[in-house]
Amino acid sequence: MFALSSLAVILFVGLALDYGRAIASKGVLNTAADAAALAALAAAESDYAKGLPASQMVSDGQAAAQRAFIVNAGSIYANLAQAPTIAVAQTGRTINATINYQANSPNLFGNLAHVSQMTFTGAAAASMTLPSYLSFYLLLDVSESMGIPSTASEISRLAAINPDYLNLYPGGCTIACHFTAYAACQNKQGATVMCQGYNLSRTAGGSGSPVSYCPQPGQSNCIQLRLDAVAYAVQQLISTAQTTATLTNQFAIGLYPFARYMESYQTLTTNLATVTTAASALTSLIDNGNGSSAIGSGGTHFENALPSVNGLISSVGNGASPSSPIPFVFMVTDGAQDSQYQVNNGSWSGSNNATTLNTANCTT
CATH class of the missing domain: 3.40.50 (Rossmann fold)
Structure with a gap:
């Protein structure tokens, strides 16, 4: 009976470790999403200061956000189910940037319970009011x-x-x-x-x-x-x-x-x-x-x-x-x-x- 109960205890401990790894991965990706949103605004503001059109501000903001996400995610980027969704838009004097992602964290012990991975999502948003002349x-x-x-x-x-x-x-x-x-x-x-x-x-x-x-x-x-x-x-x-x-x-x-x-x-x-x-x-x-x-x-x-x-x-x-x-x-x-x-x-x-x-x- 002790041997049988030990298997269950080990499984629960393993699942806890897998969950901890997933939470750590989500923390890294959340930081990457925050950095991406801020990078998008910085790029858009730089284009604005140069007098570039709104379309250029949006495209450059999206590209800067993508680069920032990849750099800050590091090896965890490979866990993404797909590339993050990046949206940059100008409404009047305001620039908005939103980042959404979905990722999978592989389980080491979860396979024993036929749970191969844990899936989680995250998002970040930032906005800024453009300076006026x-x-x-x-x-x-x-x-x-x-x-x-x-x-x-x-x-x-x-x-x-x-x-x-x-x-x-x-x-x-x-x-x-x-x-x-x-x-x-x-x-x-x-x-x-x-x-x-x-x-x-x-x-x-x-x-x-x-x-x-x-x-x-x-x-x-x-x-x-x-x-x-x-x-x-x-x-x-x-x-x-x-x-x-x-x-x-x-x-x-x-x-x-x-x-x-x-x-x-x-x-x-x-x-x-x-x-x-x-x-x-x-x-x-x-x-x-x-x-x-x-x-x-x-x-x-x-x-x-x-x-x-x-x-x-x-x-x-x-x-x-x-x-x-x-x-x-x-x-x-x-x-x-x-x-x-x-x-x-x-x-x-x-x-x-x-x-x-x-x-x-x-x-x-």
């Missing part, structure tokens, strides 16, 4: 109020310099204007003085060499204005674009400052280093009152700027290629209403769109 149109307010220092402490620093030396501003002027036209800087006695707020903000009231750009508040050699802060933010956006891009020329950026009108200061380009350099000179565009530039002078005329930038966008793409980018418009403004006034002498007209006041018509 994007265009950023930065509509930047450069009207007079963008010459206000960026923080309360920077305002106090500028006021302490008392830049215009006017008895109208005994506590110091708190806007870094450089309005020298139209007698905008006359004092109560009618004497014309220079509006020096902008110039002094470039040296923090010192005698050193002026800077065109003050990227941070609290610097000893300059006082950061609102437009300086905008320029710094633009540069940080560009830096983020450069570090996160996964495709060549994935992002295009253009700078479009506006006051009375919008100007294509830096047209849309994928050369982001060029845009970074252009951003550092934005502060020099603050409205100086002469209206001689393409930006004009006077106020924050977004009603002119928005239609102008809209006219630059010929079409809205799907982001699938550099020639079909998805456009985004960012309008950056402090939201301040910049009204202009002239008292008694002179007349502002044209792009200035100012209000002229005649004190002879006023009563006290």
Whole structure:
């Protein structure tokens, strides 16, 4: 009886060993299927970055998946009942890859019970959203109020310099204007003085060499204005674009400052280093009152700027290629209403769109 029962015990132990071998084989093939799915996506993404058509992405993805499955399966690949089924498809901006297989694991002891092999199946799936080509149109307010220092402490620093030396501003002027036209800087006695707020903000009231750009508040050699802060933010956006891009020329950026009108200061380009350099000179565009530039002078005329930038966008793409980018418009403004006034002498007209006041018509 012991001999007969020993045969049954040995058979069960053998079947357990066969099952363990089958589970180990399935683990190897599951790993191979995972690797194949990821390889398919990598190949498809590479083709996408090269601008190849979807049909090429699918065929190359399937070939890469087949190679990855064979390499990772090793000798266990021989246990497959047939070649794995590999499907790669693009749906909109998404690539999907699925791998299915069926394998047989030969039994060493199972034959004693007329069980020659164990059959098992497995599957793996992966998907990814393809990166998009994007265009950023930065509509930047450069009207007079963008010459206000960026923080309360920077305002106090500028006021302490008392830049215009006017008895109208005994506590110091708190806007870094450089309005020298139209007698905008006359004092109560009618004497014309220079509006020096902008110039002094470039040296923090010192005698050193002026800077065109003050990227941070609290610097000893300059006082950061609102437009300086905008320029710094633009540069940080560009830096983020450069570090996160996964495709060549994935992002295009253009700078479009506006006051009375919008100007294509830096047209849309994928050369982001060029845009970074252009951003550092934005502060020099603050409205100086002469209206001689393409930006004009006077106020924050977004009603002119928005239609102008809209006219630059010929079409809205799907982001699938550099020639079909998805456009985004960012309008950056402090939201301040910049009204202009002239008292008694002179007349502002044209792009200035100012209000002229005649004190002879006023009563006290």
